[in-house]
Amino acid sequence: MKAYDLHCHTWYSPCSNLNPKLALKLAKKRGLNGIAITDHNEIKAAYQISKLNKDKDFEVVIASELSVNGGHLTALYINEVPKKLDFFSVVDSVRSQGGLLILAHPYDLTRRHFNKEFIFKNKKYFDGIEVFNSREIFHIFNKKAENSRKELNFAAVGGSDSHFSFEVGRTKTFFEDNLYKSIKNKQTFVSGTNLYGLPGHFFTRIHKLLNKF
Numbered sequence: 001m002k003a004y005d006l007h008c009h010t011w012y013s014p015c016s017n018l019n020p021k022l023a024l025k026l027a028k029k030r031g032l033n034g035i036a037i038t039d040h041n042e043i044k045a046a047y048q049i050s051k052l053n054k055d056k057d058f059e060v061v062i063a064s065e066l067s068v069n070g071g072h073l074t075a076l077y078i079n080e081v082p083k084k085l086d087f088f089s090v091v092d093s094v095r096s097q098g099g100l101l102i103l104a105h106p107y108d109l110t111r112r113h114f115n116k117e118f119i120f121k122n123k124k125y126f127d128g129i130e131v132f133n134s135r136e137i138f139h140i141f142n143k144k145a146e147n148s149r150k151e152l153n154f155a156a157v158g159g160s161d162s163h164f165s166f167e168v169g170r171t172k173t174f175f176e177d178n179l180y181k182s183i184k185n186k187q188t189f190v191s192g193t194n195l196y197g198l199p200g201h202f203f204t205r206i207h208k209l210l211n212k213f
């Protein structure tokens with residue numbers, strides 16, 4: 001059984017100060033077999049970390065969290081950030097790159113999110129849904145995502161949404177053998193904690209104030 005954290009930011013995201021090198025070190029230290037680097041509309045750190053990683057038994061998934069219309073989507077296994085960030089351009093781009101499109105924190109009322117009607121109407125375009133995101137302070141948001149996963153028969157995906165060192169690896173997505181195939185075949189499961197979510201949001205707020213973002 002392998003465990004990946006599929007939602008991690010670095011200092012290439014304006015809301016994070018995490019050194020990409022440290023993200024890789026912590027991921028290994030916390031027992032992960034892989035990590036998806038999902039900076040906002042950015043892919044540089046993912047490539048950097050991928051190059052830094054010399055461990056054949058550890059996978060760095062090139063990814064990005066895309067700000068698309070009303071919500072956030074993580075695109076896994078992409079080579080470049082889609083040029084246009086409207087929903088259908090993103091779907092076309094990610095598909096043509098052979099990537100996977102995941103709904104990130106889909107029902108979080110405190111952050112950008114799609115509405116349920118949109119998700120259900122466009123269900124054929126999604127490969128998975130985040131059923132646990134460690135930055136969900138209220139369990140109800142993760143619970144709602146899990147309910148939709150069941151209704152829509154999506155693959156379960158989870159990630160820490162880490163922006164600071166103490167958050168890395170706090171949610172894990174488990175699977176056998178190969179992540180891409182496991183998501184396609186809906187053979188993943190997720191376990192995590194949101195204990196670090198509130199301090200994480202607080203640190204992001206301070207970081208943005210200090211850096212005037």
Ligand SMILES: [Zn+2]
Nearest residue numbers: 065072104105
């Ligand atoms: Zn987000």
Ligand SMILES: [Zn+2]
Nearest residue numbers: 007009065161
């Ligand atoms: Zn995020």
